[in-house]
Amino acid sequence: MLAAAHVLVAGEVDELLATHWRLTGPPCDPARMPSAHEVIDVRHAGRQSTMVVRTPRPIADPAWAVEAVGLEDIVLAYTGARAGAPPAGARGLELLER
Numbered sequence: 001m002l003a004a005a006h007v008l009v010a011g012e013v014d015e016l017l018a019t020h021w022r023l024t025g026p027p028c029d030p031a032r033m034p035s036a037h038e039v040i041d042v043r044h045a046g047r048q049s050t051m052v053v054r055t056p057r058p059i060a061d062p063a064w065a066v067e068a069v070g071l072e073d074i075v076l077a078y079t080g081a082r083a084g085a086p087p088a089g090a091r092g093l094e095l096l097e098r
């Protein structure tokens with residue numbers, strides 16, 4: 001996917017769909033996410049944060065509702081159509097083994 005002559009994300013559609021997830025849970029600073037989770041998009045609303053993250057495996061943390069996203073959601077997240085792209089990195093959630 002290109003935007004303003006820059007590659008935002010590249011890969012096979014199946015691989016992109018398999019590695020992007022929507023997390024919904026308590027307010028969270030995206031900088032506190034594990035380094036394996038690339039935070040693509042984040043929104044905060046009251047007592048809830050919703051993030052689109054790229055990670056090789058789903059997240060196993062009871063504080064977060066985790067769901068797969070569609071291609072349209074991925075495009076909107078990378079283009080910033082919903083919110084700004086926060087910095088990635090830090091600690092906190094575990095990954096599920098596939």
